Amino acid sequence: MKSRRIYLQWAVYFGAALVCQLLFHDFPRDFFAFPVNAACVLLCCVVLWIVCREKPQSWFSELLSAPQSTCLVVFAFFLSCLALGLGFGPQADSWWFVMVLAALLAVLLYTVFRGVSRRRVRIRFLLIHVGLFVALLGGFAGSADTQQWRVMVPRDVSVNEAFDAEGGKKTLSWSFLLESFMIEYHEDGVPRDFEAVLDMDGKQVRVKVNHPYRLSAADELYLVDYEHVTAGEQAGYCILEIVHQPWKYLQWAGIWMLVAGSVLLFIQGIPLAAKDRKEPEK
Amino acid sequence: MMWDYFTGFAAVAALCWAAGAFMAMREKRSDFSRAAIVLTSAGMVVFSAFIAGLWISLGRPPLRTMGETRLWYSFFMMISGLLTYRWWHYRWVLLVSVVMTMVFVVINILKPEIHDQTLMPALQSFWFVPHVTVYMFSYAVLGCAFLLGIAGWIQHTDRYSVTTDRLVCIGLAFLTLGMLSGALWAKQAWGNFWTWDPKEVWAAVTWSVYVLYIHMRLCSGRSTTLTQALLVLGFVCMQMCWYGVNYLPWAGESMHLYS
Structure with a gap:
């Protein structure tokens, strides 16, 4: 039942992305130049942090923290890139692509917030997820200022x-x-x-x-x-x-965090099979 | 020219690898056959001697043309096959690795492509060698994961899943390092970390398939037909990223055309 609700909520979100794409085509990138992009990023971070700390039982929290959401958003990203790679998909500055990336960033940030709220924080987990978030954010929010x-x-x-x-x-x-x-x-x-x-x-x-x-x-x-x-x-x-490119330092920091996380992923691996895992990583 | 000796070196290496695979298949008593490891390693020494000789004769890293990257893929494929055999003791994995390696060796004999000394200024960077070799190593490791995925699919079993997971983690770590070194190089050479160039788009497609695999395995905790299918899909996307993208109608727009 919960899974069905989560899929329905994402269907509504991606449906809205599709409608925006059909109606408006390209995303108004210039509107999000500094300081609008910085304000939006700050607002999203604060809202997600409050939801994570104060409303962990809310539908929004459940939506962003559900493992199905991670898989669904990564799958949407895969499909968008695949369509772009085959030449018939919306471009990287289209409404569809921007909304897929926004969903990916939201799920990633919420995962980080949940990760740091745990008693035992894994360094590999943090480096990979924070690094990916920071690198993507630098490119995503910083594109309007490039x-x-x-x-x-x-x-x-x-x-x-x-x-x-x-x-x-x-x-x-x-x-x-x-x-x-x-x-x-x-x-x-x-x-x-x-x-x-x-x-x-x-x-x-x-x-x-x-x-x-x-x-x-x-x-x-x-x-x-x-x-x-x-x-x-x-x-x-x-x-x-x-x-x-004023946001390049953010991308640079994210990339090096991700480099360190990837090295740890190589050294440590992740126990993916249920019997080898004490608690789910995400 | 060093390339003229490739068939000879490849034939000796292939004989060693085939003998190693035969010894591995024959071994029934112990976990692994020492003779198989010695023979396969001997083949790799021969093959790496050719790569070193080509490097010296060209006066530049042999990583520029598609044929040169196939050379590295063959080399790394045997390394990943050997390590998978040594750690997880699948008797058949050496044989399958040899067959897969030989496909690329034979392509290189039939279609050697250009192997001249020119190295354009854009490729004269600190990032050139790590970027390409790290990618080739990840392709080889993920190639091994693909073989195990196929084996699990055919046999309707998840007995290979722990090995496959480990290989995907290693392969994804190196794939990510390849993408990141590429991003840092792109910033230095072209001014942007990421430009959605056709090659970069297919790298993102491949990367997202393996990220999806890891998260699906984390969600379900067991290997399913879907996760095994993702290994096949990931391998197909990887081939597109490596050389398939060159055959797309808009390949000419790519900034990754050097051969």
């Missing part, structure tokens, strides 16, 4: 205007001039390595693939392309990308 601009930097004139993917123009806080561009080739003519030496507001800066330059706490500079010339010639320009 911005990317490209700038074409020539040799003869200093530039400070960049463009986003939609063609929107932005005046940057920095100006760039290409001082030199070095390319090394393999014997068959394929580039082995390339590096741009830039003049950034009078300061010499070097950028190459896999070696971005840190402009500020939230901004990094990447070398994405250059004028393709034959061996011996000098490239006349290079294309840089500025990535503004």
Whole structure:
């Protein structure tokens, strides 16, 4: 009976996600830029913590803590990714996908709250679940604040205007001039390595693939392309990308927690069979 | 070129592996056959000598082309098969691992692909070797879990479930490490940890299947046809993630095209 109610409640939730998808298509990502995203995250955390501590018998608590909910939400995530992978599903910024991810985050956070409420907290459990939550949250809530601009930097004139993917123009806080561009080739003519030496507001800066330059706490500079010339010639320009990602530290922290959790998962394993388990982990 | 010697090295390794599998099948008295372990290890020494030689001759890690990743998969498949045999003593697991390994070895002989020295700048990163080898190891371990899942399904038994669970935990741990090292590398190379690139989407599909397997096993506590089917589904998704994604019409949009 309880299982049926839980499945029904999730059916209503995913039905609502489907209706939103059919009516509105893309999720209004820009509306959730800072501080709206931070406020929403804080509110959800507080509400779930209160429900976990004060109303553990409520229907909402039962819904989020039921093992069936975890399986159902992971299955919904699997289906959404599968549809995306096969090319006929809603995109990652669609209402459907956002609501599936929101459900996954809610179940994950509630699992963490229940985990820390236990007398004996398992370090592996915490690292995996908190790490996954923090990494996903950083990408999910931080996507509204992530911005990317490209700038074409020539040799003869200093530039400070960049463009986003939609063609929107932005005046940057920095100006760039290409001082030199070095390319090394393999014997068959394929580039082995390339590096741009830039003049950034009078300061010499070097950028190459896999070696971005840190402009500020939230901004990094990447070398994405250059004028393709034959061996011996000098490239006349290079294309840089500025990535503004203030939530990256959260993702970074979550990823390293998950790395530590995965190492412990490898070392310790999880007793999944009923006879090997003293108490259910989740 | 070192690649020209592959058939010879592979033939010697295959003979050792086949002899090891035969000894394992023949052993009835003890838990495991020492001769099987020695012969299989000898085959792996031969195979790893070829990989080391190829690495030196190319002057770069042999991890770039699909053929090179198949080489690592064959190597790790035998390691996981050997460890599964040593720890859990399934007599048949070495034989099945050899057959599966030989499929990829034969593909490499028939379709060696390009093995030149070029390594594009994007691949010249600290993350290149750990990212690919960790993935290949997880694929091999999950391949072993798939074989046990199939065996349980055919025999209508859950006697392999404890071993399968252990293999899935190890495989999922390495799969997650592969994804995370990829995310850290992607941030360094492209500016974003995750971009829903076709390869990344299929990695998420594969990962979610094994997460679902673990949670379903935690829920029910016993192996069912459904959890065994998840092992098969996970293996299929893994093949899609590894090379199947290259055959999709939008594969050209992927940033993971290096071969």
